Amino acid sequence: MLSVIRTLWNVFLHTFQPRETIQYPEEKPNLPPRHKGRIILSRDPDGGERCVACHLCAVACPVDCIALQATEDENGRRYPEFFRINFSRCIFCGYCEEACPTYAIQLTPDFEMGEFNRQNMVYEKEHLLISGEGKYPGYNFWKVAGVKIGGKDKGEAENEAAPVDVHSLMP
Amino acid sequence: MAKIWVDDKWYEVGADQSLLEACLELGFDLPYFCWHPALGSVGACRQCAVKQYRDEKDTRGRLVMSCMTPASEGARISIKDADAASFRAGVVEGLMQNHPHDCPVCDEGGECHLQDMTVMTGHNYRQTTYPKRTFRNQNLGPLINHEMNRCIQCYRCVRYYREYAGGRDLDAFASRNQVFFGRHQEGTLQNEFAGNLVEICPTGVFTDKTLKKHYTRKWDLQMAPSVCVHCGLGCNTTAAERYGSLRRILNRYNGHVNGYFLCDRGRFGYEFVRGEQRIKQTLARQDGKLKPLPKAKAIEQLGRVLPGNQKVIGIGSPRASLEANFALRTLVGPERFFSGMSDQGSHLVSLMEEILRQGPARTPSLSEIEISDAVLVLGEDVTNVAPRIALALRQSVRQQPMEFTDKLKIPRWLDHAVREAIQDVKGPLFIAAPSATRLDDAATATYRAAPDDLARLGFAIAHALDPQAPDVPDLAAGARSLAEQIAAALKSAKRPLVISGPSSSSAAVIEAAANVARGLAKAGQAVGLAFTMPEANSLGANLMGGGDLSAAFKAVEEGRADTVIILENDLYLKAPAAAVDRFLDAARHVIAIDYLSTPTVAKSELALPAGAFAESDGTLVSSEGRAQRFFQAYIPKDDIQQSWRWLIEMMRAAGRSEAESWSTLDDVIAALAQGISALAKITEAAPSAKFRKLGEKIARAPNRYSGRTSMLANINVSEPKPPDDPDSALAFSMEGYQEHPPPSLTPFFWAPGWNSIQSLNKFQSEIKGPLRGGDPGVRLIEPPETANGSFFSSVPKPFAARPEEWLLVPLYHIFGSEELSRQAPAVAELAPKPYLAVNSEDAAHLQVQAGDQIEVNLAGTAHRLPVAIHPDLPKGIAGFPAGVVSLEGTGLLAWSKLSRL
Structure with a gap:
């Protein structure tokens, strides 16, 4: 009997507690940055496209909803000619972000992607590419990779020695 | 046979093998770099270390390089031994010290032997903090890309290039940890087999430059077993597609034919399939010009021309499949079918x-x-x-x-x-x-x-x-x-x-x-x-029978024929231009089926776009007499369809009864095997379309094929069902049987942990030997046990140089002389410029120097060509580059006057 009364009293006390339910959509939820929502493509600190079209996100995708084609600029910098995500298939698992060697593809806390027409769920590169670095500031793949691109010669990447003089036999 | 112990279990292995070969043959995963089945062992990379024990009592053992140790009777080794494993991990760690951080942008990624071996040994984190060594790259020409930073100094490239392929212009330079592999100066690699470096190099130093222009990872390619069409040898290749276009050609091992290697024409000639010269739409002559016409209308037009027409002849082709030639032969009748070879050919x-x-x-x-x-x-x-x-x-x-x-x-x-x-x-x-x-x-x-x-x-x-x-x-x-x-x-x-x-x-x-x-x-x-x-299916076309081109020309000239169907053949390469013009003008209807817009197509009334080799199924007979099946890698776009399908539609339009019973490739092959006894064995060239492994068709794409639900989402978000393939036991999908299909149906080589082409070891019944289940292809020609017949007796008279005339002989060039590959941009870049070669003595007599213009008069046509001096040519002979200079149709070995301009 006593326990029943205690329970009723506890329930009554909840009337004065702050509410947990959020009145979405009038009120927006505060999602952490690591929430897995809409996918974006970010840029490196210099403002260049981070994506190097390595196809790792596409191969990691369990529902195969990423398709892209690699191409190169005249200086050997590789980038996607097109990059397409079919969000009507995406399960927001985040494997693409985990696979990405350049921090280019990132999941964001935005989840408001509802569409009346399913065709509008297909995002191309111009819909995905944002102007900033997203969650991982500071990283620039091209500064680490040992390939030559415009503005960065051989031996100019991080922790690289100057190119070997192949005509030298000196130790 | 020898009995060896590996990790305390005994196995029978072939005699005269190294331990490495024996272990790989037994299916063990033992890493290696410098060893290659075709190149043998040198023990340079120290990667394949195993522990060898003297006898069963020996517990300490010693590390040996398995590639340098014979698999002798009673040998006891351990692959799993902790010392050996840590030694192997240490070697990879050392190699990786200077490996650049560029796998994401490396073309080898996903099919890299170095990646596979690194994963196999367990190394995953670079502990050294020293700066990485770097090299400058060289431009090695239009075929091969060079990225020297990735090199792990296994020396396979120079061993292959210099010792195996006889090249001179690739070498190792500098010393100690700075060894550079390249040319003494930038320039195109001169060896005709340089393309194999792409497969020889265990990492991404040498990669396919043509693939780079439309790069796709191995796991994303839809592949099919194919046969090279750029000469008569019938080397086995893998044709690979992505997004509806052909991406690359890779060697497909066949222990009896090409083994591990292809030539550069075969590897890089494929780009003609992607070229501007392709016909993609059905074309019909309207107001004197060839203009696109809906396919249905074209069939209607055929329905007006063909039914009841007794004056139809068909010209086949030595570069088309047996099936296409046979369909044409059936359509027009054997006596009205011509093989499409030049008279001389x-x-x-x-x-x-x-x-x-x-x-x-x-x-x-x-x-x-x-x-x-x-x-x-x-x-x-x-x-x-x-x-x-x-x-x-x-x-x-x-x-x-x-x-x-x-x-x-x-x-x-x-x-x-x-x-x-x-x-x-x-x-x-x-x-x-x-x-x-x-x-x-x-x-x-x-x-x-x-x-x-x-x-x-x-x-x-x-x-x-x-x-x-x-x-x-x-x-x-x-x-x-x-x-x-x-x-x-x-x-x-x-x-x-x-x-x-x-x-x-x-x-x-x-x-x-x-x-x-x-x-x-x-x-x-x-x-x-x-x-x-001369061509990919010359022997097959000959076994099919049919008269030569002159006979076809005669038929039209004499009015016995007025409608000509030309299958995948440019007649201007086979007969003098004037004769071909006369022939095509005299014919009332000229219907051409081809994939390239050739001069013959330009003269036709109706041009039907055919599938090139990667878009067709069929059988080719190589110069060895081996019938080999090739398969579609993808379904082509637009109106393009396989030649024999066009011909079946023509048969239907002509009201022929065969058309009803012919719906798949197997139907055509069955009719062909029954109709022509010399070709009866072609049914054995590959399993039929009914073949299933574990109840499934064989997947053309690897398990990790990506983008299924988005590659066509820009057109329609509801993805279509993968196309059916009624003609083969292969499926246009990654769904299907993946592991060990029969060799003639193996679309790609891959094994768990072995993503590179080295996974081939898992598909062979013995290293360097036949594929498991027997090498593809079936030999059609075997001479009798005891050769009958006698010696040929017509010995020609000695060649006599004429005072003011020269004998014109074709000089062949790997790049440029073959009709299809010379449409590929990379091959065209390496083709020679037109020339007329004479020896120094003749040049002095003609008072010309290299580069001077000279006029050749042939069959009333004058050709102007720059002179080249070839000191090795015999006197009285002038050479011209076959295919590059079109004297070909004008009858070979002609005598001509040469006059200086």
Whole structure:
């Protein structure tokens, strides 16, 4: 009997507690940055496209909803000619972000992607590419990779020695 | 057989193997870099270390390099041993110290042997903090990309390029940890087999530059077994597609044919399929011009032309599949079907087929050419005509010297020990050709002469071998002694080989080669006789039968025909332009089926777009007489469909009853095997479309094929069902059987942990041996046990130079002479510019210097060409680059006046 009364009293006390339910959509939820929502493509600190079209996100995708084609600029910098995500298939698992060697593809806390027409769920590169670095500031793949691109010669990447003089036999 | 213990279990392994080979053959995952099945062992990379124990009591053991240790009876090793495993991990760690952080942008990624081996040894984190060594790259031409930072110094590239392929211009430079692999200066790699570096290099130093332009990872490619169409040898290839276009060609191992290697024409010639010259729409002549016409309308038009028309003839093609040729033959009737070969070509191919069929000798496969120990090449520049033979001949000259190293008890797989013992000694290889060939540096002796004189040398060799063979009167003393030298070398060989072909446009050369083979066969020797063929299916087209082009021209001229169906054939390459013009103008209806917009297509009334090799199924007969099936890698876009499907539609339009029962490739093959007894065995070339493995079709795409639900989402978000393939047991999907399909249906080589082409080890029944389940293809021609027939006796008269005329001979070029590959941009870039070659003496007589313009008058047409001086050409002969300069149709071996401009 006593326990029943205690329970009723506890329930009554909840009337004065702050509410947990959020009145979405009038009120927006505060999602952490690591929430897995809409996918974006970010840029490196210099403002260049981070994506190097390595196809790792596409191969990691369990529902195969990423398709892209690699191409190169005249200086050997590789980038996607097109990059397409079919969000009507995406399960927001985040494997693409985990696979990405350049921090280019990132999941964001935005989840408001509802569409009346399913065709509008297909995002191309111009819909995905944002102007900033997203969650991982500071990283620039091209500064680490040992390939030559415009503005960065051989031996100019991080922790690289100057190119070997192949005509030298000196130790 | 030897019994060895691996990790305390015993296994039977083949004798004369290294431990590495034995372990790989048994299915163990043992990492390696510098070893390659075709190159043997040198023990340079120290990656394949295992622990070897003296006997069962030995518990300490010692580390040995498995590639350098024979799998001798009773050997006890451990792969799992902790010391060995940590040694192997340490080696990879060392190699990775300087490896650049660029896998995401490396073309090798996903099929990289270094990646596989690193994962296999367990190394995953670079602990050193020293700066990484870097190199500058070189531009190695339009075929191969160079990215030297990735190099792990395994030396496979220079070993392959210099020692195996005979190249001179790739080498190792500098010293200690700064070894650079490249040319002494930037420039195109000169060797014709340089493309194999792409597969030889265990990482991304050498990659395919044509693939780079439309790059796709291996896991994203939809692939199918294919057969190379750029010469008659029928090398097996893998055609790979993504997003509806052909992306690359890779070697597909066939132990009897191409083995591990392709030539650069075969590897890089594929881009014609992607080219601007493709016809993609059905075209019909409207107001004098070819304009697109809906396919249904075109069929309607055929329905007006074909039914009841008794005047239809069909011209087949030596570059089209047997099935397409047979469908045309059925449509028009055997007596109204023409093979589509030039008169001369048809004559020579028939002669060669007759010789192969009647004996005296068996036609060897490429792998048998490789182990021949004395070779005579008569009238062919094999490097430029049938390139893969040249690579095989470079190995054949090592056969006799290796008998010496066998006596020294050096195992053949111990590559550098064998090469050290042999030094520069070469076995007998004799090359007789109109001019210098790229193989001359490997030859014992060369002979350069006009075609008739080449034939005379051949006849003289045959006479020296067997006095019953006709003698050659008035042979020059030099040629006589050379003939005797060659005869002696062939006679003392165990596996002599004679190679000839139609390149000299001379029946006498072919007959002379046959006489040499007969002379050897009569002496009881196991002689091989190999002929090159002008096109991918020349032998098949010849077995199909049908008259030559003149007969077709005559039929129209005499009014017996007025409607011509031309299948995948550019007649302007086969007959004089004036004659072709006359023929095409006289015909009331000209219907062309082709994939390229050729001059013949331009003259047609209706042009139907055909599928190129990667878009078609069919069977080709190689110069060995091997029928091999090739399969579609993808379904082409627009109106393009396979030639034989067009022909079935034509049959339906013409109201032919066969059309009703022919709906798939198997129906056509069944009818073909029944209709032509010489080709009856082609049904065995590959399993039929009904074949299933574990109840499934075989997947064309790897398990990790990506983008299924988005590659077409831009067109429609609801993805379509994958297309059906009624013609083969392959599926246009990654869904299906993946592991070990039958060899003729293996679309790609992949095994768990082995993403690179090295996974091939898992598909062979023995290393370097046949694929599991037997190598693809079925031989159609076997000579009788006892060769009947007699020696050819028409010895030509010696060649006599004429005072003011020159004999025009075609000089072949690997890049440029073949019709299809020269449409590929990378190959076109390497093709020679037009020239007319004469020797220095003739040039002085004509008062011309290199680069001067000269006029050639042929059949009333004047051609202006710049002069090139080839000091090696015999006097009285002028050479022109076949295919590059279109004198071809005007009848080969013509005499012409040359006049200086």
